[in-house]
Amino acid sequence: MARWGLVIDLDRCTACQACVVACKHENNVPFSTPATAAAGRLMTWIQLVAVETPSHGAPTALPLMCQQCDRPPCTDVCPTSATYLNPEGIVAQIYPRCIGCRYCTNACPYAVKLFNWHTPEWPESMAPLKNPDVSVRPKGVVEKCTFCHHRLMRAREQARADGRELSSEDYVPACVQTCPAEAMVFGDLDDPNSEVAVLAASSRAFRWMEELGTRPKVVYLREGE
Amino acid sequence: MRRALLFTGVACIAAIGSSLILPAAPVTQVLAFNHAKHAALTCAGCHAGIQTTQRAGFPSPAVCAKCHATAPASVAPAAWEQLQTSGVRFWKPVTRLPEHVMFSHRRHVALARLACASCHADIGERTAPPARMPRRLVMNTCLACHRAEGASEDCAGCHR
Numbered sequence: 001m002a003r004w005g006l007v008i009d010l011d012r013c014t015a016c017q018a019c020v021v022a023c024k025h026e027n028n029v030p031f032s033t034p035a036t037a038a039a040g041r042l043m044t045w046i047q048l049v050a051v052e053t054p055s056h057g058a059p060t061a062l063p064l065m066c067q068q069c070d071r072p073p074c075t076d077v078c079p080t081s082a083t084y085l086n087p088e089g090i091v092a093q094i095y096p097r098c099i100g101c102r103y104c105t106n107a108c109p110y111a112v113k114l115f116n117w118h119t120p121e122w123p124e125s126m127a128p129l130k131n132p133d134v135s136v137r138p139k140g141v142v143e144k145c146t147f148c149h150h151r152l153m154r155a156r157e158q159a160r161a162d163g164r165e166l167s168s169e170d171y172v173p174a175c176v177q178t179c180p181a182e183a184m185v186f187g188d189l190d191d192p193n194s195e196v197a198v199l200a201a202s203s204r205a206f207r208w209m210e211e212l213g214t215r216p217k218v219v220y221l222r223e224g225e
Numbered sequence: 226m227r228r229a230l231l232f233t234g235v236a237c238i239a240a241i242g243s244s245l246i247l248p249a250a251p252v253t254q255v256l257a258f259n260h261a262k263h264a265a266l267t268c269a270g271c272h273a274g275i276q277t278t279q280r281a282g283f284p285s286p287a288v289c290a291k292c293h294a295t296a297p298a299s300v301a302p303a304a305w306e307q308l309q310t311s312g313v314r315f316w317k318p319v320t321r322l323p324e325h326v327m328f329s330h331r332r333h334v335a336l337a338r339l340a341c342a343s344c345h346a347d348i349g350e351r352t353a354p355p356a357r358m359p360r361r362l363v364m365n366t367c368l369a370c371h372r373a374e375g376a377s378e379d380c381a382g383c384h385r
Contacts (some may be wrong), residue, residue, distance in 0.1 A: 097380075133327065134385055
C-alpha cells in the first residue's frame with residue numbers, strides 16, 4: 001500500500017500563492033476576512049508562513065499545510081477518533097464524528113488544524129462553483145488538509161474501471177497540480193523509484209520541526225549556505 | 226468547558242435519536258411512475274449514470290418520449306405536453322444520503338457488481354412512487370456489506 005508524501009522545493013517556490021487559491025477552490029474552504037484573520041481564525045488549509053531556517057539559508061516563505069505526520073500528535077488526543085492515521089498515511093478528519101473539542105488543534109505543533117467558528121459563507125456568484133466531491137464543513141468542527149483524498153478515491157475508481165493498477169501519476173492534490181513553478185512533487189514515499197522518494201532522500205531535504213519526532217510526510221528542499 | 230462538552234454530547238444524542246425515530250419528509254412525484262410496468266427496461270435504461278458516474282441520475286422528459294410519443298393513459302395530455310416542452314428534470318430523489326457521505330454508483334454497480342436492490346430494495350416492483358426511501362440506509366448497512374465483501378473500511382473512503 002502506498003504511503004503518500006509531498007516534497008516542496010523552496011528553491012523553486014516563488015511564493016505566488018497559487019497553491020493557496022487552488023486549495024481553497026478545490027476543498028470548499030470559505031473566505032476569511034481581515035477581521036477573522038486578526039482574531040486568529042483564518043480559514044486556509046495551506047498558507048505561506050515566513051520562517052527562518054538557520055541551517056538552510058535566508059528567511060523564506062514556507063507553504064505550510066497539514067504535515068501528514070507518521071506520528072501525529074492530533075490523533076492521540078481525539079476523544080472520538082474523528083481524526084486518525086489511515087492505512088495510506090493520510091491523517092484523515094471525519095467531520096460528522098468531530099465534536100469540536102479542539103484538542104487536536106491545540107496538540108498540532110504546526111497549527112494547521114482549523115476550527116470552524118462560523119457557518120461557512122460564499123458570495124452568491126460562487127455558490128454553484130463548490131466541489132461536489134468535498135463536503136462543506138459545518139460550524140463547530142475541525143477541518144484540515146487531506147492531500148485531496150477525494151482525488152485519490154476518484155483516481156482509484158478510474159484505474160479499476162480501466163482495469164489497471166493505480167499509478168502515482170493518477171493522483172495529485174490540487175496544490176501540486178497548480179504550482180506554476182513546479183516546486184511541488186507528490187507521490188508514494190515507499191516507492192524507491194518515485195521522484196518524491198528520491199527527492200525526500202536528497203541532501204537538501206528537511207522536515208519542518210522534525211526534532212519533535214512527528215515524522216512529517218511533507219518534505220521541504222532548500223540548499224544550505 | 227465541561228458544560229459545553231456536556232451540551233454538545235446531549236445535542237448529538239438528541240440529533241441522532243430524532244433522526245432514528247423520525248422518518249424523512251415524504252416525497253410526492255409529479256408523475257405517478259409505475260416501476261413494475263417498466264420492468265422490461267433495465268435500471269440503466271432510465272438511470273443512465275449508474276454504470277458510469279457517481280450519481281445514478283433521473284431520466285429527462287426526452288428519455289420518456291423515446292417510448293411515449295404521446296401522453297401515457299394515466300397522465301393528462303396538457304400536463305405531459307408541459308413537462309415535455311419545459312425540459313425540466315422533474316423527478317425528486319427519494320433515496321438520499323447525508324452530504325458528508327461520498328457514494329459512487331459506478332464504483333458499486335459497475336465495478337463491484339452490486340445489485341440495485343441491495344440499497345433500493347423493491348423499488349423496481351413498486352406500482353406507485355414511494356414517498357420515502359424503500360430501504361432505510363444507515364452506516365451499518367454499508368459496513369455490513371463492506372465487511373462481508375472484504376471492501377475497505379477506512380472511514381475516509383466514504384466520508385468526504
